[in-house]
Amino acid sequence: MAGHIQIVMDQAALNTFLAAEFPQVAPDLYVDSVSDSELVLRLRVKEMHLRPGGTVSGPTMFGLADVAIYLTILSRIGPVALAVTTNASIDFMRKPEAGRDLLASCRLLKLGKQLAVGDALIRSEGRPDPVARCSMTYAIPPHRESRSGAIPG
Amino acid sequence: MAGHIQIVMDQAALNTFLAAEFPQVAPDLYVDSVSDSELVLRLRVKEMHLRPGGTVSGPTMFGLADVAIYLTILSRIGPVALAVTTNASIDFMRKPEAGRDLLASCRLLKLGKQLAVGDALIRSEGRPDPVARCSMTYAIPPHRESRSGAIPG
Amino acid sequence: MAGHIQIVMDQAALNTFLAAEFPQVAPDLYVDSVSDSELVLRLRVKEMHLRPGGTVSGPTMFGLADVAIYLTILSRIGPVALAVTTNASIDFMRKPEAGRDLLASCRLLKLGKQLAVGDALIRSEGRPDPVARCSMTYAIPPHRESRSGAIPG
Amino acid sequence: MAGHIQIVMDQAALNTFLAAEFPQVAPDLYVDSVSDSELVLRLRVKEMHLRPGGTVSGPTMFGLADVAIYLTILSRIGPVALAVTTNASIDFMRKPEAGRDLLASCRLLKLGKQLAVGDALIRSEGRPDPVARCSMTYAIPPHRESRSGAIPG
Numbered sequence: 070m071a072g073h074i075q076i077v078m079d080q081a082a083l084n085t086f087l088a089a090e091f092p093q094v095a096p097d098l099y100v101d102s103v104s105d106s107e108l109v110l111r112l113r114v115k116e117m118h119l120r121p122g123g124t125v126s127g128p129t130m131f132g133l134a135d136v137a138i139y140l141t142i143l144s145r146i147g148p149v150a151l152a153v154t155t156n157a158s159i160d161f162m163r164k165p166e167a168g169r170d171l172l173a174s175c176r177l178l179k180l181g182k183q184l185a186v187g188d189a190l191i192r193s194e195g196r197p198d199p200v201a202r203c204s205m206t207y208a209i210p211p212h213r214e215s216r217s218g219a220i221p222g
Numbered sequence: 223m224a225g226h227i228q229i230v231m232d233q234a235a236l237n238t239f240l241a242a243e244f245p246q247v248a249p250d251l252y253v254d255s256v257s258d259s260e261l262v263l264r265l266r267v268k269e270m271h272l273r274p275g276g277t278v279s280g281p282t283m284f285g286l287a288d289v290a291i292y293l294t295i296l297s298r299i300g301p302v303a304l305a306v307t308t309n310a311s312i313d314f315m316r317k318p319e320a321g322r323d324l325l326a327s328c329r330l331l332k333l334g335k336q337l338a339v340g341d342a343l344i345r346s347e348g349r350p351d352p353v354a355r356c357s358m359t360y361a362i363p364p365h366r367e368s369r370s371g372a373i374p375g
Numbered sequence: 376m377a378g379h380i381q382i383v384m385d386q387a388a389l390n391t392f393l394a395a396e397f398p399q400v401a402p403d404l405y406v407d408s409v410s411d412s413e414l415v416l417r418l419r420v421k422e423m424h425l426r427p428g429g430t431v432s433g434p435t436m437f438g439l440a441d442v443a444i445y446l447t448i449l450s451r452i453g454p455v456a457l458a459v460t461t462n463a464s465i466d467f468m469r470k471p472e473a474g475r476d477l478l479a480s481c482r483l484l485k486l487g488k489q490l491a492v493g494d495a496l497i498r499s500e501g502r503p504d505p506v507a508r509c510s511m512t513y514a515i516p517p518h519r520e521s522r523s524g525a526i527p528g
Numbered sequence: 529m530a531g532h533i534q535i536v537m538d539q540a541a542l543n544t545f546l547a548a549e550f551p552q553v554a555p556d557l558y559v560d561s562v563s564d565s566e567l568v569l570r571l572r573v574k575e576m577h578l579r580p581g582g583t584v585s586g587p588t589m590f591g592l593a594d595v596a597i598y599l600t601i602l603s604r605i606g607p608v609a610l611a612v613t614t615n616a617s618i619d620f621m622r623k624p625e626a627g628r629d630l631l632a633s634c635r636l637l638k639l640g641k642q643l644a645v646g647d648a649l650i651r652s653e654g655r656p657d658p659v660a661r662c663s664m665t666y667a668i669p670p671h672r673e674s675r676s677g678a679i680p681g
Contacts, residue, residue, distance in 0.1 A: 090274070121243070127288050127307055132281035154280055155643060156615050156665055158311045158464035160492050160510060162485040178496075178505055179468040183642055183667065184614060186466050188494075188508060190484075199484055202494060202510060204466060206615055206665070208642065308490060309462050309512055311617035313645050313663060315638040331649075331658055332621040336489055336514065337461060339619050341647075341661060343637075352637055355647060357619060357661060359462055359512070361489065396580070427549070433594050433613055438587035460586055464617045 074145045074180055076105060083108075083140050086148050091136065098136060101172065103144050110137035111194075112171040123167045125200075130171070130191055131159060134203035137173040138187035142207060145180055152185060152207035159203040166193040171200065178204075185209055227298045227333055229258060236261075236293050239301050244289065251289060254325065256297050263290035264347075265324040276320045278353075283324070283344055284312060287356035290326040291340035295360060298333055305338060305360035312356040319346040324353065331357075338362055380451045380486055382409060389414075389446050392454050397442065404442060407478065409450050416443035417500075418477040429473045431506075436477070436497055437465060440509035443479040444493035448513060451486055458491060458513035465509040472499040477506065484510075491515055533604045533639055535564060542567075542599050545607050550595065557595060560631065562603050569596035570653075571630040582626045584659075589630070589650055590618060593662035596632040597646035601666060604639055611644060611666035618662040625652040630659065637663075644668055 078086065083100045091098070097118070101109040110133065112118070118129040135154055142152055165171060172192050179186040188204040231239065236253045244251070250271070254262040263286065265271070271282040288307055295305055318324060325345050332339040341357040384392065389406045397404070403424070407415040416439065418424070424435040441460055448458055471477060478498050485492040494510040537545065542559045550557070556577070560568040569592065571577070577588040594613055601611055624630060631651050638645040647663040 093270075117246075126285075127310070128281040128285035131284045131310075132279075135280050154314055156311075156313050157280070157284075158309075158510065158617055160309050160484070160512065161307055162487075162492055178466070178508055181468075186468055186508065202484055202492065204464065204508060204510065206466065311464055311663065313637070313665065315640075315645055331619070331661055334621075339621055339661065355637055355645065355663060357617065357663065359619065423552075432591075433616070434587040434591035437590045437616075438585070441586050460620055462617075462619050463586070463590075464615075466615050467613055 074105075074177075076103060076144050077147045078144045079103060082148075083144060086143065087136075087140070090148075094132065094136065098133070100140060103141075106176065108137060108141040108144060108175045110140060110173045110175070112173070114165070114168075114170055125165045125171060127161065130161070130201050131157065131203070133171060133173050133191060134159065134175075134189045134201070135205060137175045137189050138177075138203075138205045139207065141175040141177050141187050142180065142185045145177065146209075152209050154205055155184075155208045156206040157203065158205075159201060161201050163198055163200050165200045166196060169193040169195065173203075181209075183209060227258075227330075229256060229297050230300045231297045232256060235301075236297060239296065240289075240293070243301075247285065247289065251286070253293060256294075259329065261290060261294040261297060261328045263293065263326045263328070265326070267318070267321075267323055278318045278324060280314065283314070283354050284310065284356070286324060286326050286344060287312065287328075287342045287354070288358060290328045290342050291330075291356075291358045292360065294328040294330050294340050295333065295338045298330065299362075305362050307358055308337075308361045309359040310356065311358075312354060314354050316351055316353050318353045319349060322346040322348065326356075334362075336362060380411075380483075382411060382450050383453045384450045385409060388454075389450060392449065393442075393446070396454075400438065400442065404439070406446060409447075412482070414443060414447040414450060414481045416446060416479045416481070418479070420471070420474075420476055431471045431477060433467065436467070436507050437463065437509070439477060439479050439497060440465065440481075440495045440507070441511060443481045443495050444509075444511045445513065447481040447483050447493050448486065448491045451483060452515075458515050460511055461490075461514045462512040463509065464511075465507060467507050469504055469506050471506045472502060475499040475501065479509075487515075489515060533564075533636070535562060535603050536606045537603045538562060541607075542603060545602065546595075546599070549607075553591065553595065557592070559599060562600075565635070567596060567600040567603060567634045569599060569632045569634070571632070573624070573627075573629055584624045584630060586620065589620070589660050590616065590662070592630060592632050592650060593618065593634075593648045593660070594664060596634045596648050597662075597664045598666065600634040600636050600646050601639065601644045604636065605668075611668050613664055614643075614667045615665040616662065617664075618660060620660050622657055622659050624659045625655060628652040628654065632662075640668075642668060 344354040496505040497507040
């Protein structure tokens with residue numbers, strides 16, 4: 070991993086950031102924990118996240134993984150940078166269990182000057198088998214002090 | 223492609239299906255055209271699809287590609303089957319232009335007994351360069367007459 | 376994970392299988408360990424695996440991950456089935472270190488009736504940071520007693 | 529696409545570059561054609577590319593797509609840059625036909641300052657249905673005049 074890079078935003082700082090920067094999705098999301106090796110982001114599953122049959126929708130799980138890995142990167146570089154998702158690969162493996170929150174457990178695999186890579190396993194709370202697996206790449210803008218980001222390139 | 227497989231649902235049938243089966247997202251989506259070689263799905267971009275800065279959110283584009291490729295499969299096998307997304311890979315390449323609809327142009331690459339594969343390019347209407355590229359795999363349940371689907375496996 | 380499924384092929388059985396079924400690549404590969412939670416496959420890096428500059432080539436790393444995840448599946452279902460790779464997603468994150476073997480550490484994430492999913496981190500021996508990350512899906516033929524496989528679908 | 533960017537290396541220049549820079553694989557590969565919209569790279573399938581059963585191996589198809597998309601990028605930016613593959617996603621969809629060359633048809637989807645993205649369909653010569661689909665991302669080093677590349681980051 071890239072676990073040797075120190076955490077610069079703790080759980081409280083990340084939840085505050087989430088509320089300020091992602092007001093649309095923040096009420097459903099909560100950083101359960103963050104450490105050098107793992108960040109866990111919780112999705113409070115609500116009616117609006119479900120597809121017919123009670124399954125959490127694909128875009129909802131995609132969004133959960135995206136925010137989770139994004140926060141994992143920010144936990145190491147701070148809130149000033151605006152990383153942009155450039156690639157995502159996701160495997161949907163099982164049906165989430167009805168009535169349970171989803172937990173995304175993320176690892177930071179690379180934190181470079183231009184690119185960062187992380188992956189996540191999503192599980193229904195209290196269940197060992199993963200519902201989905203996701204890996205994402207983020208482009209980091211050249212000047213980290215800038216916040217006004219656009220897709221680089 | 224798998225272009226030699228005849229269309230069994232036309233544009234009108236697909237839009238009717240969309241309204242009946244995906245009531246949450248149907249108001250924003252519209253099948254512009256469908257043929258042996260391509261299906262075009264339109265997203266009427268609204269405030270709710272945007273991230274700060276005016277970019278269409280990643281989950282919105284993921285959902286657009288997912289529905290578009292799903293409908294491309296159904297256009298060949300009819301509305302009775304319930305295919306489930308098992309894998310998705312997406313590249314976000316440019317910032318969508320503000321104030322323009324998004325158009326997803328889909329190809330069906332494989333339609334097997336167990337698995338179907340399609341891909342899509344997403345563009346801002348009237349612009350040649352793609353905003354995103356996406357490929358997805360769907361598992362097709364063993365008995366196509368059944369509609370009550372779950373992730374196979 | 377799918378770690379609750381018992382191992383039916385141990386390290387010795389897997390290495391014997393490798394030599395019998397993959398004679399072209401077997402001299403370079405060795406199963407270092409296998410358990411309920413992880414399989415480690417070693418690539419003895421040789422001149423033929425290198426690109427100019429001393430980097431291990433992309434196809435070599437792809438092949439290492441493919442065999443490693445394939446063996447991880449077989450360690451649970453035995454040598455009789457012929458699973459076929461249907462999807463792979465790989466991130467190349469760092470340059471492997473010259474003069475060191477590569478180790479692929481694999482997890483089995485799903486073992487269904489039709490599909491199996493696993494992922495792997497590849498590292499230079501003795502180094503903590505991963506060189507590459509890979510996830511792959513395999514289609515499992517309907518009748519596991521059969522060995523003569525073809526791409527299903 | 530990014531088809532508005534002019535070709536700066538034609539078919540002859542690309543084949544010369546291939547022979548000079550990839551001597552290990554060049555005897556098996558040949559650029560059939562290149563234009564603003566598509567590059568076609570041929571793999572002369574030989575015994576060494578096959579797996580038991582006569583299928584072309586996964587790493588061979590991965591390598592074909594990798595070189596094909598790489599050359600598609602170089603056809604627009606010239607031979608001076610050293611782009612590095614950072615991500616690949618590949619779907620294996622059909623068994624290649626025995627005794628036929630493989631043709632990879634590539635499109636350039638994005639050519640940015642930091643990242644380039646392309647995709648490819650691989651077919652057995654003379655057959656319409658694709659054997660595999662692949663998309664890849666390449667990191668372009670900051671100073672294109674430099675040739676001594678390493679994974680950026």
